[in-house]
Amino acid sequence: MATGVPFDQSIMARVASTRLFRELDDGHRWVQLQGDGKPEALAQPQRQATPPAKKMVPRHLAWLFLRDPEQLEKQEKQTLSLIRKAQKVELAYRLAQQFVTLLKERNAQPLSTWLWDCQMSGISDLVTFAQGLEKEGSAFHAAFTLPYSNGPVEGKINKLKYIKRSMYGRGGFPLLRQRVLKAA
Numbered sequence: 001m002a003t004g005v006p007f008d009q010s011i012m013a014r015v016a017s018t019r020l021f022r023e024l025d026d027g028h029r030w031v032q033l034q035g036d037g038k039p040e041a042l043a044q045p046q047r048q049a050t051p052p053a054k055k056m057v058p059r060h061l062a063w064l065f066l067r068d069p070e071q072l073e074k075q076e077k078q079t080l081s082l083i084r085k086a087q088k089v090e091l092a093y094r095l096a097q098q099f100v101t102l103l104k105e106r107n108a109q110p111l112s113t114w115l116w117d118c119q120m121s122g123i124s125d126l127v128t129f130a131q132g133l134e135k136e137g138s139a140f141h142a143a144f145t146l147p148y149s150n151g152p153v154e155g156k157i158n159k160l161k162y163i164k165r166s167m168y169g170r171g172g173f174p175l176l177r178q179r180v181l182k183a184a
Contacts, residue, residue, distance in 0.1 A: 056079065061083070064076055064079065064080050065092070065093055065096040065097075066096055066100055069097075080093075088121075088122070088123055091121055091123065092121070092123055092126060095114070095117060095118055095121065095126060098114055098117075099114060102114060102144070103144065106144055106145065107144070108141055108144035108145050111140070111141070111144065115130045115133060115134060118130035119131070159183065160180060163176070163179050163180055163183060164176060167179065
């Protein structure tokens, strides 16, 4: 070894004899390494009666915040009530629900109050979100009040990109033009 420290087999044997690990064999049994390196079977761990709860990723948590509370399933309601016990989480949930309600009702009048509440919340992500919305004030206000949508245009662009991706490397513009016209 480059460090000049002699390798001591007895130290490694003592460390291995105290370490527990899970041996992945047919029985999924817990074993302990003995000093000679041979596994010794231990008592079987108790299996849980209920399956463990699945992990929540941020995208799913955000979706819980934005959905209608009456539309949630029992497990989702339990998860939501558990995480809402924190004061800042409760505040963020309340503001998210207010925003969804304003958007569904297309009510632009309480927007300035909602933006001010976000900025005073002390939650950095909400403060940044509110500041970004204020910078785009006229477009933000128009989204709440006007009946227009750019959804159909976005759909056509998405379809064009899909066709273009599906024929990557196969042909030039004439073939792309044919496929787009045929798809329309």
